[in-house]
Amino acid sequence: MNTQSLVDYLDELLQAPLIKDFCPNGLQVQGTPTIKRIITGVTASQALIDEAIAAEADAILVHHGYFWKNESSVITGMKYQRIKKLIENNINLIGYHLPLDIHPELGNNAQLANLLDIEVTGPLELGNAHSVSIKGAFESAIDGQQLAQRIDKVLNRACLHIAPPSNKPIKTIAWCTGGGQGYIELAAQQGIDAFISGEVSEQTTHICHEMDIHFFAAGHHATERYGAKALGEHLAEKFDIDVRFIDINNPV
The missing domain is CATH 3.40.1390.30 (NIF3 (NGG1p interacting factor 3)-like)
Known part of the structure; x- marks a missing residue:
C-alpha cells in the first residue's frame, strides 16, 4: 500500500487534524513509499525499532512517537540513534497520540x-x-x-x-x-x-x-497497549497488510 494513502486514511479515521495535541500526528519520519508490513507498539523505543528491523517492516505505528512539545528540538544522543536506524532501514514512523486515546x-x-x-x-x-x-x-x-x-x-x-x-x-x-x-x-x-x-x-x-x-x-504502558494493537488489526483486515503487534515490556 502507498505510504501517503495509508497516512491519509489513518488521519481521517482518527480525525487527527481536528484534535489539538502535544506532538505531530501522522507520518513523523519518512521511509519507503510502499508499505507491505507494519509493526505496531506503544512507544517508538530503540527496542521496538530493532524488532521492526529484524522483521523487515516497512513502517512502525505507535501511540508514543517523537517531537513532543517542550522537548529539545536537536537530534542528538538517543533521538539521533533512533532516527538514524529508521532512516538507514527506510522505515516509516507513524504516530497517533490523543487521536488514538479517544x-x-x-x-x-x-x-x-x-x-x-x-x-x-x-x-x-x-x-x-x-x-x-x-x-x-x-x-x-x-x-x-x-x-x-x-x-x-x-x-x-x-x-x-x-x-x-x-x-x-x-x-x-x-x-x-x-x-x-x-x-x-x-x-x-x-x-x-x-x-x-x-x-x-x-x-x-x-x-x-x-x-x-x-x-x-x-x-x-499497560493501559495503552490496546489502541495500537486494535488499530493494526483493523488495517490488516481492511487492506490485507501484514501487521504484527510487539509488546516491549514496561513496568511503568
Missing part, C-alpha cells in the same frame, strides 16, 4: 472499557466531543477489591488501588489511559464511584479520601 472503537479508552466489561455512557468532560477521559458503568455494582483483581488479571500486572474511607461499592466509573490521573477530581465532582488511569500522583490519595472516590493506577 477513538470511540479503536482507541485506548474504548479498548480498556471492552477488556473490563464497562459500558461507555459518554465523555467525562461534558460538551467536549474530543474528551480524553470518558465515563461508564458496570452492569452490577462490584467492590473495590473485585475490580482490582479484574484489572490485575486483564492487564497481567498488579494495579494500585486507593480506596476511600467509605469503601463504597462501584457502579459508575470514569477512566483515562496513560497519565490521566488529573481527571479524578472532575469524576468525583460528578459523583462517580471510581476512576482508573495509568499513573498516580501524590495528591491522588488525598483526593480519594476527601472526595469519596476509588482510584486505580494500572500502569501507563
Whole structure:
C-alpha cells in the first residue's frame, strides 16, 4: 500500500487534524513509499525499532512517537540513534497520540472499557466531543477489591488501588489511559464511584479520601497497549497488510 494513502486514511479515521495535541500526528519520519508490513507498539523505543528491523517492516505505528512539545528540538544522543536506524532501514514512523486515546472503537479508552466489561455512557468532560477521559458503568455494582483483581488479571500486572474511607461499592466509573490521573477530581465532582488511569500522583490519595472516590493506577504502558494493537488489526483486515503487534515490556 502507498505510504501517503495509508497516512491519509489513518488521519481521517482518527480525525487527527481536528484534535489539538502535544506532538505531530501522522507520518513523523519518512521511509519507503510502499508499505507491505507494519509493526505496531506503544512507544517508538530503540527496542521496538530493532524488532521492526529484524522483521523487515516497512513502517512502525505507535501511540508514543517523537517531537513532543517542550522537548529539545536537536537530534542528538538517543533521538539521533533512533532516527538514524529508521532512516538507514527506510522505515516509516507513524504516530497517533490523543487521536488514538479517544477513538470511540479503536482507541485506548474504548479498548480498556471492552477488556473490563464497562459500558461507555459518554465523555467525562461534558460538551467536549474530543474528551480524553470518558465515563461508564458496570452492569452490577462490584467492590473495590473485585475490580482490582479484574484489572490485575486483564492487564497481567498488579494495579494500585486507593480506596476511600467509605469503601463504597462501584457502579459508575470514569477512566483515562496513560497519565490521566488529573481527571479524578472532575469524576468525583460528578459523583462517580471510581476512576482508573495509568499513573498516580501524590495528591491522588488525598483526593480519594476527601472526595469519596476509588482510584486505580494500572500502569501507563499497560493501559495503552490496546489502541495500537486494535488499530493494526483493523488495517490488516481492511487492506490485507501484514501487521504484527510487539509488546516491549514496561513496568511503568
